[in-house]
Amino acid sequence: MNQTLDQDQARAEGELLRTIESEGFSPASTSLFQDLILSFYRSSGRDLPWRRTTDPYHILVSEIMLQQTQVDRVIPKYIEFLGAFPTINNLADAGPSRILPVWKGLGYNRRALSLQKTAMTIRDEYSGTVPPDPGILATFPGIGDATAAAICAYAFNMPVVYIETNIRRIMLHYFFRHTDGVRDRDIIPYIAATLYTENPRDWYNALMDYGSHLKQRLADPNRRSAHYSRQSRFAGSNREIRGKILSHLMNRGGITTDALASSIGSDIRRVQKICKDLCQEGFIREEAGSYSIEK
Incomplete structure (x- = not known):
């Protein structure tokens, strides 16, 4: 000013x-x-790309990306993501092996899989149309009450x-x-x-x-605020190790936990536990003792 x-x-x-x-x-x-x-x-007021549209799908993508991520980091990834998956159906048909490389750099990778699952729900149960109802949206993966209301405010100009x-x-x-x-x-x-x-x-x-x-x-x-808490340290955290594992597997599939631990410089037991969690969450798959990004 x-x-x-x-x-x-x-x-x-x-x-x-x-x-x-x-x-x-x-x-x-x-x-x-x-x-x-x-x-x-x-x-x-800031000129942000998601403010130039009222397309509910675009707003959905932006709101998921903006969870726990700064605006400046979201802008280029938002544009890239919509270029790769321009419609609900495009995203619903994709899998982790296609989505995670595009999401890379935003962190909190669970959001990417939740967004894809939400796209599948919208495609299969709502004919590919984002429902203008915060109560319904809040039931979708990765969308709580606040994100559901924000989508309705920005996409539908709803007084939530x-x-x-x-x-x-x-x-x-x-x-x-x-x-x-x-x-x-x-x-x-x-x-x-x-x-x-x-x-x-x-x-x-x-x-x-x-x-x-x-x-x-x-x-x-x-x-x-009674709800205030400092974000836990990233360096050395399981979140950092998860990111390193996923990044490594995007570039090279079919690798054992021993090789993964050596490549990312982490304890083998820790890598084994995190790989097991990633398998259960649908990020990666294990075949004959080797791990790859889920298709």
Whole structure:
């Protein structure tokens, strides 16, 4: 933002905070809050590829990718993934050996298999059409209540109510400034009351961008959430070893656990346990003591 916009934003934020301090949660503070968020979005909203479409399949892909992954990392993979699997049916017909190489770089590979299973369900049970119902979507693999609601907001402009990290950050910053250990169930009524029902799609896009903006400016209010926890260390974790195994098998199939352990520099017993888990989850298969990516 330029200096004038920065000054306008600061004034609007100050007015909102003063109103909340004097009146609490009121119609006046709700109106100021909506004006602040939407004004920021009009002046500083991000141009993201999934915001240029309302195709439910494209929105589904973007929302699964955005789970636990930063926007900048998702953008190129989103474009690549839709290039490889442009329709629900294309994805439903694919298997791990085709999907995982395209997904590589996003991490949390379970999401890729869950997305493919969801595509199969939509193809087989809903004629290839993403159902505009958060209750139904939440039952699909890898889609919880928040992701289901987000899909409905962005794809169908539905006035759903949900919470995720950026939304939580904003609500804690403005409406729970002096409270620790805040539970999501305490925040949800504020999200519902401030929802801009004239255009939920733009409203939630605006919240995402303003929440990301707040994170860059101040100590994260999410630390005052009862649900806050630091992400566990990646280096040396089972998640890192899983990724190394899958990456190795994408390039070379038919390899034993002994050879895998030697190639990735890990303990043989640990590799054996992780390979067994990966087989059970449908990522890889074992034949005569050798492992390959599942077809």
